[in-house]
Structure formats: structure tokens, C-alpha cells
Amino acid sequence: MKTEIEAIIEKIKAFRDERDWQQFHDPKNLAICLTIESSELLQAFLWKNADGADVEKIKEELADVLYSALLIADHYNLNIKDIIEAKLKRNAQKYPVEKAKGSNKKYDDL
Amino acid sequence: MKTEIEAIIEKIKAFRDERDWQQFHDPKNLAICLTIESSELLQAFLWKNADGADVEKIKEELADVLYSALLIADHYNLNIKDIIEAKLKRNAQKYPVEKAKGSNKKYDDL
Amino acid sequence: MKTEIEAIIEKIKAFRDERDWQQFHDPKNLAICLTIESSELLQAFLWKNADGADVEKIKEELADVLYSALLIADHYNLNIKDIIEAKLKRNAQKYPVEKAKGSNKKYDDL
């Protein structure tokens, strides 16, 4: 049975393949696309306080961010759940609770 | 029962809360963080061809991208599956198959 | 006689050419580089207030930003002074003083 994330990726790929877009979607261009979409999300906050952003715009741009990120994951056959869990483990070592608690410092300054 | 994505978000939030980091995680800083992580992923491709990137680096940076993106979704109570499906619907109108097939143009140039 | 900016660009190109790097510096990779360096500058402000950033880091990253931007200008034979003045003229029309004064809105919302 497909997981929830696999089902989402499948829908994204169906959308892409109907338009024959895979030819453009090499991972370098997908990474460029992801950066552009992240920047468009950030634009919702430009010259504003954190609570001043338009939530509709955020919804749209966050969907675009995830669209690109999931296509990159699919390209390299990466399992989203696994790579996030592996990252949390590594970060737990870089940011041990007793040192990192309540601190906004980077790990090499802790 | 929790969905797969809800379970991942819960792990991320447990990691954050053990470190008492929510105080820094207003959505403007999360969006800045997302842009920085996307850029670090893109760096894996700098001066290289699309197939020349280090997959281990991509794995790490993609996990960081998703970490930030999922915390933004959580902040606004956005359901990932719903916002991606809504976006695919809107994009299907902006990029109708008969016009967009095989084209790399933006919708306003189609 | 060379202008100040032409002299800076000449030094950057001498640095590049000693290392035989022009072969990598197509404008797409330069634009990727510029985005990455901008993001590294932004990182100086992550999780911090506007006045909390490390000025030494800002100096370094801003120099990298300008290095990439000036190489892009050089690639297309663009005159920095001219393109900025042309932009200010266009922006003066998009943001007329009587409408834009004291407002943080985008021109299409004014």
C-alpha cells in the first residue's frame, strides 16, 4: 500500500507527465526552482512583521516549495520520512539538549 | 489516527520543544531559514552539471528544507496534502495540457 | 580613463583569469552563485534582530555578492550606473511619491 507521501508524489508526477515536463526537470533546475519558490514565500514577509503576512500567499508558495522538494526526493529515490529522521538524529548530536536549550546559536558556537 | 505527515511533524516539534526553540521560530525566521536551506541544496550543483552533485549533501539539505517547510505548515495549521492538491488544480488551469505539453514557458507566455 | 567600477571589475577578472575559471562562469552558474551568496549574507540575521548581526560576516558575504553581480554585469556588458539609473526612473513611475510616501505596499497594491 502506498504511504500518504508516496500518494502525493504520484499525483505530482501525473501532473508533470501529462505535460511532458520531465525533460526539463533535471535536479539542478529543480533545485533552482525550489530556491525561487522559497524566496517567493519569504517575500510574503518583506518589510513586515512576522504576523503581517498574507496566509493565502503563504499557502500557495509553500505548496510550490513542496512540489519542487518532493520531485527532488523522487529523482534520487529518497524517502522523506527516513531522511528527516536521520537528520534529527544528527542534529541531536550537534545540538545536545543541555547545551542548546533556549539558545539561538549555531552548533559551532555552542 | 495520525497520518504519516502528522507523525513526522510531531517528531520535528518534539525535537524543537526539548530545546525550547519555539521562541525563535516565528514564521518570518522560518521562511528565512527555508530560503537558506534551499540555497545550500542548490550549492550542491554550483559549477557542475545536473548529474555531478553529491547525493549525500542533497539528502542532508533536502531534510533541512523539509524541516523548515513543515514547521511553517504547522504554524499556520496547513494540511500539506490539501495545499498541494489545491495547487495542482490551480496549475492545471494555468497550464492546460493542450497548451503546456512539452513547453518550458511560463503560463503568461503560453 | 577607467571608471571606479570598471577598475574593480578588472581586478575581479584578473583574479578569475589567473585561475582559469572563466570556463565555469557561464551566467546561469553566476546567477546561482549570486543567490547562494545573498543567502549567506541573510544567514547573518537568522533568528536575530536587525541589529544583532555580525558585521564582519556581512562584509565578507556582501563582497561575495558584489563579486558575482559584477561578473554578471561584465558578461552582458551592462554598465552598472546606467542600469541602476534606468531602474530608478522606472520605479519612480511605479512608486510615485504622492502615493508611495511612507507606505510599504507593492506598487500593484498602492
Add this chain to the structure above:
Amino acid sequence: MKTEIEAIIEKIKAFRDERDWQQFHDPKNLAICLTIESSELLQAFLWKNADGADVEKIKEELADVLYSALLIADHYNLNIKDIIEAKLKRNAQKYPVEKAKGSNKKYDDL
């Protein structure tokens, strides 16, 4: 006498001050703005080869990039020429000609 760059910065500041925008231009927001504009420049290359970008768009976006970068320099009283020359010196040590010549590697992999 003003240098060429000082004269450009003065024009940018006159444009800003006529609109009473300095109140929004703290350096964190300027750095966000710079990242967004860099990303818009990069968008000229998305899904395209390096030589497929629209030069008019590049001109516009590069002007926006420089506008933000010069305001950041002005905020911290940084001299553009000095910080670029200092950076070239540091980079000459990180990338000595005999090691870096013809190589696209990062300095820590040389």
C-alpha cells in the same frame, strides 16, 4: 569629490528618502530583499540553458540586486572597493593559483 559609487548610492538614497522608506529599510529586511531579487534574476535561467535568458529581465533584476546591496553597504558604512579588494586577498590565500587553476572545487577540497 564623490567617487562613482558614492554618487550612485546618493541617488538611491534620494529616491528612498523622497518616499520616506528608510523606516522599513533595516538591514535584515534589506538582506531579505537582496535574496529575493537575486532569486528573481536566477528565474531568468530556470528550465533554460545559460544562453537562453532574456537580457532585458537580467538588466532589471541585476539593478534591483545592486540597489539592495548598495543600501546594505551604506547602512554599515562599508566601502565597496575596499571590501571587494580585501575579499580578493583572502580568496587568493584560500585558492592559490597553483592549486586552484582550472579546478571547480571548493577550497576545502583542493
